[in-house]
Amino acid sequence: MTGRIGLGQRHAISANALDNGVRGIFERHYFANNGPLVQELDAQMARICGAPFGCAIANEFLAVALAARVIFEPGVILIPAHLPEHTVEALRWAGVDVAFADVEVDTLALSPTSLEAAFSPAVTGIFSTYTFGSMAGALEVERFAREHRVPFVVDASDAVANSVAGREIGTIGDASIVSMHQDRIVNAGEGAVVLCATEHTWNGMRTIRNFHAGQTFQSLPVRMNGKMAEGPAMLALASLAQLDTTLAVNARLSSWYRAALREMKGARMFEPAGDAPHSGRIALICESDQVRENVANALSEKGVPHALVMRHAVELPNRSAMTEADVRTVCDILRRAGGIA
Amino acid sequence: MTGKQRVEDFALFGGPKAFASIKPVGQLAEPPVDPYIKELAVAFAADDYSAPSNAVDRLEDALCALHGVEHVITLTNACVGLVMLLRRIGAGRNGNIVIPAFSYSGIPHVVQWAGLTPRFCDVEERRHGLDPACVARAIDENTLGILAVANVHGTCEIDELSRAADEAHIPLVLDSVSALGATYRGRKLGSFGFAEVFSLHSTKLINGFEGGYVTTTDATLARELRAYRDRTMNGLNTMSALLSLVSLGELEDIIERNRVRHDSYVDLCDRIEGIDVLRYIDRETERYSYQMTFCEFHGSWPLTREQTIALLRAENAFAMPYYSPALHRSSHCPVGMAVAELPVAEQLAKRFMYLPGGEHTSSQDVATIAGLLRLVRECGAELASRMESST
Numbered sequence: 001m002t003g004r005i006g007l008g009q010r011h012a013i014s015a016n017a018l019d020n021g022v023r024g025i026f027e028r029h030y031f032a033n034n035g036p037l038v039q040e041l042d043a044q045m046a047r048i049c050g051a052p053f054g055c056a057i058a059n060e061f062l063a064v065a066l067a068a069r070v071i072f073e074p075g076v077i078l079i080p081a082h083l084p085e086h087t088v089e090a091l092r093w094a095g096v097d098v099a100f101a102d103v104e105v106d107t108l109a110l111s112p113t114s115l116e117a118a119f120s121p122a123v124t125g126i127f128s129t130y131t132f133g134s135m136a137g138a139l140e141v142e143r144f145a146r147e148h149r150v151p152f153v154v155d156a157s158d159a160v161a162n163s164v165a166g167r168e169i170g171t172i173g174d175a176s177i178v179s180m181h182q183d184r185i186v187n188a189g190e191g192a193v194v195l196c197a198t199e200h201t202w203n204g205m206r207t208i209r210n211f212h213a214g215q216t217f218q219s220l221p222v223r224m225n226g227k228m229a230e231g232p233a234m235l236a237l238a239s240l241a242q243l244d245t246t247l248a249v250n251a252r253l254s255s256w257y258r259a260a261l262r263e264m265k266g267a268r269m270f271e272p273a274g275d276a277p278h279s280g281r282i283a284l285i286c287e288s289d290q291v292r293e294n295v296a297n298a299l300s301e302k303g304v305p306h307a308l309v310m311r312h313a314v315e316l317p318n319r320s321a322m323t324e325a326d327v328r329t330v331c332d333i334l335r336r337a338g339g340i341a
Numbered sequence: 342m343t344g345k346q347r348v349e350d351f352a353l354f355g356g357p358k359a360f361a362s363i364k365p366v367g368q369l370a371e372p373p374v375d376p377y378i379k380e381l382a383v384a385f386a387a388d389d390y391s392a393p394s395n396a397v398d399r400l401e402d403a404l405c406a407l408h409g410v411e412h413v414i415t416l417t418n419a420c421v422g423l424v425m426l427l428r429r430i431g432a433g434r435n436g437n438i439v440i441p442a443f444s445y446s447g448i449p450h451v452v453q454w455a456g457l458t459p460r461f462c463d464v465e466e467r468r469h470g471l472d473p474a475c476v477a478r479a480i481d482e483n484t485l486g487i488l489a490v491a492n493v494h495g496t497c498e499i500d501e502l503s504r505a506a507d508e509a510h511i512p513l514v515l516d517s518v519s520a521l522g523a524t525y526r527g528r529k530l531g532s533f534g535f536a537e538v539f540s541l542h543s544t545k546l547i548n549g550f551e552g553g554y555v556t557t558t559d560a561t562l563a564r565e566l567r568a569y570r571d572r573t574m575n576g577l578n579t580m581s582a583l584l585s586l587v588s589l590g591e592l593e594d595i596i597e598r599n600r601v602r603h604d605s606y607v608d609l610c611d612r613i614e615g616i617d618v619l620r621y622i623d624r625e626t627e628r629y630s631y632q633m634t635f636c637e638f639h640g641s642w643p644l645t646r647e648q649t650i651a652l653l654r655a656e657n658a659f660a661m662p663y664y665s666p667a668l669h670r671s672s673h674c675p676v677g678m679a680v681a682e683l684p685v686a687e688q689l690a691k692r693f694m695y696l697p698g699g700e701h702t703s704s705q706d707v708a709t710i711a712g713l714l715r716l717v718r719e720c721g722a723e724l725a726s727r728m729e730s731s732t
Contacts, residue, residue, distance in 0.1 A: 006388070010388040010390065012385060012388075013385070015382060018378065018381060018382065018385065019378055022374060022377065022378050022381065023374060023378075026371060026374045029369065029371065029701070031369070031543035031548060031550050032542060032543045032544070032550055032551050033543075033544075058417050058418065058551060059417055059574060059575065060574060061417075061573050061574050061575055062417065062421070062575075085572055085573075086572060086573045086574045089572070089573050090573070093424070093454060095456070181391060181574070182388075182390035182391045187390060188390075188578075189390035189391045189578035189579055189580055190390075190391045190392075190417070190574075190576070190577075190578035191578075211445075211446045211447045211450065211673070219672075221453075221675065221676055222450050222453045222454060223447075223450050224420055224424075224447075224450060224451075224454060225418050225419070225420040225421075225447065225551075227551060228551070229543070229550035229551040229581070230550060231550040231578075231580035231581065231584065232550070232578055232580060232581075235390070235580065319388070321388075
């Protein structure tokens with residue numbers, strides 16, 4: 001199995017961009033504490049994603065924890081049950097409890113129906129995710145949140161440059177969080193940006209991420225060191241500079257998988273919803289527990305990296321360096337798995 | 342020397358600034374850029390942008406050797422390390438953590454992020470750390486741990502605090518961010534207490550952009566912390582790990598430059614009536630980083646500390662008040678929490694100014710700053726009058 005086949009995108013930047021970016025940091029002598037690159041990243045992400053404001057944070061975990069502290073009142077937050085463990089733990093750091101709402105079987109997304117079934121007077125917010133970059137149900141959940149007068153925050157990491165009914169991710173809900181972990185569309189190594197719908201939320205985020213008197217824009221009872229430094233910001237900006245290329249690579253990867261899995265029985269490739277979904281996440285939705293077990297065993301036997309998500313989904317390798325031949329290798333293993341040949 | 346001789350020569354009153362660029366307080370060391378870029382290129386070619394990574398493994402090994410400890414766990418930053426340790430100590434219970442009232446502003450916040458209540462405690466005059474006698478009185482049936490801060494010029498009374506923790510059957514955590522490079526009774530910081538926390542922020546001794554790490558001798562704690570770090574994705578990114586590694590190679594030279602700078606302040610400022618430079622404790626037998634230099638004001642100084650800071654800042658010498666106000670009297674004290682008088686912390690918080698230092702402050706700059714302070718002494722009465730009338 002070639003080293004190119006891996007889980008997590010790891011989009012690279014050019015040697016030139018790396019050299020110029022790092023030397024620029026050293027020439028400016030500015031390494032941390034809301035530097036010029038961090039401020040530029042805030043502005044660029046807001047612009048690209050249609051949000052009025054952006055606020056860079058050290059990593060996805062802290063972005064969730066800090067955003068939850070700023071936006072949610074103490075209480076119960078409704079979440080889909082397949083949120084990653086680290087996101088749920090981040091919500092706990094923010095002092096809120098979580099309750100699970102189911103997702104729709106076809107879209108893997110929350111819906112007003114699933115939310116209504118889980119809603120109670122104790123609920124003070126909704127935290128969701130665009131599963132595999134799909135924006136299905138986003139506007140309906142936003143409307144539900146508004147009708148029930150609770151804030152709506154969403155992990156939009158896999159939906160950068162996507163939109164639904166023309167609405168970009170930065171225009172939906174009270175905040176959208178975009179992880180810039182190495183495995184995502186935008187690669188900062190570690191990092192995240194919280195896209196804020198209002199100046200009030202932005203001021204809260206800019207305050208909560210540090211302890212400095214000079215960076216205090218709102219009175220908040222607790223603050224934290226959640227700052228992103230210039231190094232990751234440089235990487236993120238270099239990644240954004242080649243976003244078109246990244247999205248094209250992701251689109252190509254999806255098309256290879258789509259072609260190779262077309263004749264597959266017992267499982268289908270998940271097609272994310274939206275005007276331009278190019279998340280780079282590849283998910284196989286299996287029709288039964290048995291099919292999923294067969295798929296997982298087959299991949300494990302051949303040492304193919306994969307992840308089990310929810311009950312019937314298997315996430316497939318999506319390293320940006322993968323070739324069409326690599327995709328066919330993976331799909332040949334899937335096709336030979338018992339029960340789906 | 343500044344060439345300034347009169348009140349009008351101060352920038353605050355229209356004179357030229359003494360410094361063309363800002364002289365900050367932080368270390369801001371810059372390791373050589375070429376080896377750093379080379380390291381990054383190799384790591385990125387292997388798709389290693391974040392933990393777990395070869396860079397993190399190498400850094401943790403190097404830090405183990407530096408501190409003489411078995412276990413180092415690198416993290417997003419030092420605050421995350423403190424919160425993780427305190428959440429581990431709290432284990433879902435309600436309770437309080439004893440903390441010093443004379444310390445940096447983040448301390449009460451990290452306790453609350455752990456779901457616990459800060460219990461402010463007075464400090465002792467010598468090392469400015471938690472006063473063990475006060476700690477013993479502050480511990481009650483709800484106290485779950487002690488979070489002590491090891492200060493730059495003298496750590497803290499680690500042995501006595503450890504005894505207080507042992508007697509109460511609670512852990513002692515040391516925030517040793519300012520004490521990297523120091524020894525306590527001849528032993529390197531890093532292996533004391535339940536665990537210690539250090540920082541890789543660019544203003545600290547090791548420049549890793551942002552970052553932090555926990556040191557411990559407890560293998561079980563180390564294993565739990567690593568697992569929790571990995572589950573919560575709070576690992577150190579490759580850019581920070583590699584910058585820290587390259588910075589480590591410069592550590593001894595940085596400490597020596599700090600010492601020369603500090604001794605220069607001592608030599609020049611001690612001759613100025615009304616101020617004294619805070620000494621590093623037992624420096625004949627202990628090691629320190631000499632990263633920070635503090636000036637203590639006495640009653641005969643003609644200006645207030647805040648006036649002196651304003652005057653220096655106008656010259657681009659960005660001095661700061663040191664740990665002021667005391668935390669229990671600041672906006673960082675939890676809303677609605679009533680705290681009795683803590684006289685030592687409250688007094689210390691009024692007395693010290695943090696002087697510019699680090700890699701952007703040369704020996705010549707120190708002489709210039711000392712010259713400005715000498716001029717304050719000489720023009721004191723007129724300066725005080727001018728500053729009073731301008732407010």
